[in-house]
Amino acid sequence: MSSHNLHFKTLLEVGRMIHGGDMTAAAVTDRMLDRIAAVDPQFQSYVRVCADRARDQAQMADADMAKGIFKGPLHGVPIAVKDLCYTTYAPTGAGTIIHADFMPAYNATVVDRLEAAGAVILGKLTMTEGAYTSHHPQIPTPPNPWNPDYWVGSSSTGSGVATSAGLCFASLGSDTGGSIRFPCATCGLTGIKPTWGRVSRHGVFALAESLDHIGPMARSxxxxxxxxxxxxxxxxxxxxxxxxxxxxxxxALGKPVRGMRIGIDRSYCLDGVDPDVASALEQAVAVFEAQGARIVEVALPPHEELVATWIMMCAIETAVAHKDTYPRRAGEYGPDLAQLIDEGRVATGMDAARGHHLRLAFTGALSTMFNGVDCMLCPTMPMPTPSLVDMAQFGEEPDVLNAILRYTAPFDFSGSPTVTLPNGVDRAGMPLSMQIVGPRLGEATLIRAADAYQRATDWHTRAPPMS
Incomplete structure (x- = not known):
């Protein structure tokens, strides 16, 4: 397999090159570190590059494989992790100034597990402050590799940018209201938000613990x-x-979807949605139909009131997560995270109970809906990737965040697994995206459906217009 444009190959392609002897893990790691040094000053997707340690890990991987020790498809492949994952060998700042020099005494479980699988960790990736909506004023926002004039999402911004720009072959992100899904949507990536509880959060800095999910972001x-x-x-x-x-x-990979029951609530998915987003979703439905899937009309349980509670419910849990440093060190916080915590601190028990009851009702009704289908389709966002100018204007409108959360927050509340994947490009040449949502612990079904779609289309193979 050719190493031309190595940085834009999939994780599995690079793994096969390493495991087949076409390239060593050390050579691939050196290539990636050289690219980070050359390209990332433009993108600032890494808050910290662990070059020496990555080289040591790659050499160990090569030595293991020379002895016939093979740890699986990640063995020797360079990836990176969001900077809310604890690491003993590098500070974990979680996008804050207040924790910028925090050196954990242990690794996050997800980091230990990736390293046990033989992955090479290139470094820690930039993120919004505390995993909320915006970066701390002292921390630059990574630009979108597809077009720097467009939004890059939140909060796994470095994960989206580094993976899309060919600065790692996959990354870890986190998702509380859409923070795996938004950067995947804006950067042309595929991501999995697993069932809540499927992946450990031990050693992961919390935004809102009952909503936080940890999952992968990659090209396929x-x-x-x-x-x-x-x-x-x-x-x-x-x-x-x-x-x-x-x-x-x-x-689940390579299996057909013939006979799979794929639900769609056309009112939920298409009403008030940008024509580019709606058209791409309808075309995706046609792709699944052509492969023999059964498209089933469903009705998503009432969700509007639940989505409207997301900010409050997140705020309450975020105030708990920051109780040791806020308000005592409030001056070191950025304005958006500080405002969220302030809202959480004044919320009442009745507020929390109301949101909790809405969440339970939606989750139970959604589980019943999935008795009739294997998965369902919906957009990731109701609009194409907005420009930075549009986002600045949106920020003055109180209902905009709820509109953006329309397709993401319900499934954080329910803890449902989702796969986000590209399904087109908009009129500005930016990636479009959709979600496949499943019942509790339905990840294998979602992977099967997403892989079938990606074997029939090429949207996921497209890289941003850069070398």
Whole structure:
């Protein structure tokens, strides 16, 4: 396999090159570190590059493979992690100034599991402050590799930019209201938000613990499948993890979707949605129909009132997460995160109970809906990737965040698994995106559907217009 444009190859392609002897892990890692040094000053997707350690890991991977020790598809492949994952070998700042020099005493479970699978960790990736909506004023926002005049999403911004720009072959992100899905949508990537509890949050800086999900971001559903395989499963250090067997997600790859029941609520998916987004989703429906899937009309349970509570419910939990430093060190916080915490601190028990009851009702009704379908389709956002100018204007409108959360927040509340994947380009040449949503622990079905779609289309193979 040719190493031309190595940086834009999929994780699995690079893994096959390494495992087949076409390139060593050390050579691939050196190529990526050289590219980071040359390109990332423009993107600032890494808050910290762990070059020496990455080289040591790559050399160890090569030595293991020379002895016939093979740890799986991630072995020797360079990836990166969002800077809310604890690491003993580099500070974990979580996008804040207040924790910029924090050196954890242990690694996040997800980091340990990736390293146990043989992955090479290139470094820690930039993110919004505390994993909320915006970057701390002292931390630059990474520009979108597809067009720097367009939004890059939040909060896994460095994960989206680094993976899209060919500065790692996959990354970890987190999602509380859409923070895996938004950067995947804006950067042309595929991402999995797993079932809540499928992946350990031990050693991961919290935004809102009952909403936080950790998952992979990569170029394809197949890449995400092997990443999820490495990090999923029960963890004694996280009592909220699910003590259920982890299936072989790779076994879902290459399987047909004939007979699969795919739900769509056309009112939810198409009403008030930009024509480019709607057209791309309808074309995706046609792709699945052509492969023999059954398209089933469904009705998503009432969700508008629930989405409207997301800010308040997130605020309450964020105030708890920051109780040791806020308001005592409020002057070191950026304005948006500080405002969120302030809202959480004044919310009442009745506010929290109301949001909790809405969440329980939606989650139960959604579970019933999934009795009739294997998965459902919906957009990731109601509009194409907005420009920075539009986002600045949107910021003055109180309902805009709720509009953007329309397709993401419901499934954080329910803890449902989703796969986000590109399904077109808009009139400005920016990626379009959709979600495949499934029932609790339905990741294998979602991977099967997403992989089938990606075998029939080429949207996920497109890279941003850069060398």
């Amino acid at each position: 559903a197949a890449d995400c499948a092997v990443m999820l395989q490495a990090i999923a499963g029960w963890d004694a250090q996280d009592p909220t993890t699910l003590d259920t067997p982890v299936p072989d997600y790779a076994d």
